[in-house]
Amino acid sequence: xxxxxxxxxxxxxxxxxxxxxxxxxxxxxxxxxxxxxxxxxxxxxxxxxxxxxxxxxxxxxxxxxxxxxxxxxxxxxxxxxxxxxxxxxxxxxxxxxxxxxxxxxxxxxxxxxxxxxxxxxxxxxxxxxxxxxxxxxxxxxxxxxxxxxxxxxxxxxxxxxxxxxxxxxxxxxxxxxxxxxxxxxxxxxxxxxxxxxxxxxxxxxxxxxxxxxxxxxxxxxxxxxxxxxxxxxxxxxxxxxxxxxxxxxxxxxxxxxxxxxxxxxxxxxxxxxxxxxxxxxxxxxxxxxxxxxxxxxxxxxxxxxxxxxxxxxxxxxxxxxxxxxxxxxxxxxxxxxxxxxxxxxxxxxxxxxxxxxxxxxxxxxxxxxxxxxxxxxxxxxxxxxxxxxxxxxxxxxxxxxxxxxxx
Numbered sequence: 001x002x003x004x005x006x007x008x009x010x011x012x013x014x015x016x017x018x019x020x021x022x023x024x025x026x027x028x029x030x031x032x033x034x035x036x037x038x039x040x041x042x043x044x045x046x047x048x049x050x051x052x053x054x055x056x057x058x059x060x061x062x063x064x065x066x067x068x069x070x071x072x073x074x075x076x077x078x079x080x081x082x083x084x085x086x087x088x089x090x091x092x093x094x095x096x097x098x099x100x101x102x103x104x105x106x107x108x109x110x111x112x113x114x115x116x117x118x119x120x121x122x123x124x125x126x127x128x129x130x131x132x133x134x135x136x137x138x139x140x141x142x143x144x145x146x147x148x149x150x151x152x153x154x155x156x157x158x159x160x161x162x163x164x165x166x167x168x169x170x171x172x173x174x175x176x177x178x179x180x181x182x183x184x185x186x187x188x189x190x191x192x193x194x195x196x197x198x199x200x201x202x203x204x205x206x207x208x209x210x211x212x213x214x215x216x217x218x219x220x221x222x223x224x225x226x227x228x229x230x231x232x233x234x235x236x237x238x239x240x241x242x243x244x245x246x247x248x249x250x251x252x253x254x255x256x257x258x259x260x261x262x263x264x265x266x267x268x269x270x271x272x273x274x275x276x277x278x279x280x281x282x283x284x285x286x287x288x289x290x291x292x293x294x295x296x297x298x299x300x301x302x303x304x305x306x307x308x309x310x311x312x313x314x315x316x317x318x319x320x321x322x323x324x325x326x327x328x329x330x331x332x333x334x335x336x337x338x339x340x341x342x343x344x345x346x347x348x349x350x351x352x353x354x355x356x357x358x359x360x361x362x363x364x365x366x367x368x369x370x371x372x373x374x375x376x377x378x379x380x381x382x383x384x385x386x387x388x389x390x391x392x393x394x395x396x397x398x399x400x401x402x403x404x405x406x407x
Contacts (some may be wrong), residue, residue: 005091005098012079013105023233035318039298042311046302051123060128061183064121069176071117072147073168074110076154078102080222085215092213103155107148114143125183135187142182142194146175149197156204158214232287270349275356284323291319292361296368305373312365313386319361320354320390327398351395358387 028036078099080088088095118140125136150171157167174193181190278284295315299308327350366380373379 005094005096006101009079009098009101009105016079020229027233035314038310038314042298042302042307045304045307046298047120047123049304050301051127054124054127060124061180064125065176065179065183068114068117068143068179069172071113072143072150072175073171074106074147074151074154075225076102076151076158076218076221077106077109077225078218078222080215080219082219082223085219089215095213099155103148103151106151111144111147114147118143135183138182138187138190139179142178142190145194146178146197149194149201150175152201153197153204156201158217159212160204160207161214270346271352272349274350274353278323278353278357287322288319291315292364295365299365299368300372305369305376305379308369308372309379309382312369312383316358316361316365316383316387317390320358320387320394323354323357347395347398350398351391354391354394358384358391362387 079102122136126132129136153171154167157164174197178190178193181187181193278288292315295312298311302308302311327346362383365383369380369383370377
């Protein structure tokens with residue numbers, strides 16, 4: 001039966017890998033790949049310049065420990081489905097090998113992020129310590145070990161029917177203290193917290209004599225991870241089986257005044273719908289907000305005006321490009337059937353929405369740029385030029401696609 005458990009996991013893993021391979025073609029397209037490449041180059045350039053003049057009043061060990069303490073909290077991926085809680089119930093006593101494979105996959109699926117962070121932090125601590133120190137070597141070892149220990153403890157925790165938030169707090173504290181101590185003068189004291197993790201993994205099962213597989217919990221966790229992935233992919237291409245959700249953000253109600261009089265017409269209908277979908281949507285608003293925040297951090301951090309303009313322009317381009325999914329969500333949804341209008345009106349409403357979004361983002365980027373480089377204020381117009389060109393290209397592409405659909 002162990003062979004059946006292994007075969008089941010491999011089958012599920014293959015299906016997930018095939019699905020991700022399909023969606024990655026839309027995510028890592030030519031435009032986005034170029035954007036990531038330029039962003040990586042700008043980060044390396046800015047990081048290199050910053051390392052030449054490192055501020056000395058910051059506790060970098062504390063900062064690195066807190067960041068890696070968060071990233072060391074890995075989720076468990078099981079690939080379980082809703083029907084498994086019924087059809088795999090007789091198979092429960094053979095799920096041990098399945099979960100061992102799940103834990104290994106969960107670890108190797110996320111460990112690359114830890115390795116990248118360690119590589120990024122290495123030049124900083126190499127310069128601070130005037131060479132490769134024993135503390136940083138031990139830090140590397142713990143950063144690679146603690147996530148797997150956390151996964152083992154998480155699985156025991158779920159079997160004990162304990163809350164996830166309490167475990168996340170415990171793991172954050174233990175990871176943070178262990179990392180901070182090994183980077184400081186008491187490096188060997190940090191190992192104590194690794195020993196505490198090992199003792200928790202060993203002693204927690206002793207507190208209960210029997211366990212039942214937490215089917216409900218594991219299925220819900222896997223569904224949540226899968227849904228989050230679909231939400232991310234939906235910003236690049238349509239995900240048919242993704243359930244749309246809405247959130248009431250009262251502080252943005254001023255952006256959604258009820259159309260009255262002449263504004264209550266087909267000409268303004270889709271501008272209102274696109275704006276409402278963005279303001280009330282759970283996914284697009286938060287993703288765009290994160291992109292804007294990341295852009296502002298990079299613009300402030302990088303010390304070259306031209307590089308800052310390039311970063312702001314790239315983020316303006318990628319944000320407007322990702323909003324193309326809004327058109328398909330509204331133009332091919334329910335409203336055109338309830339209140340039919342011409343394709344030209346839909347595209348016009350979408351164009352107005354993009355221009356308003358471009359102006360808001362352009363103003364934010366411009367104010368940030370002018371505050372940092374007031375002598376180069378004229379270059380802020382580049383953000384609006386890039387936004388205008390992007391919208392113009394997007395609208396032409398939509399008009400061409402609609403003309404093909406008519407033929």
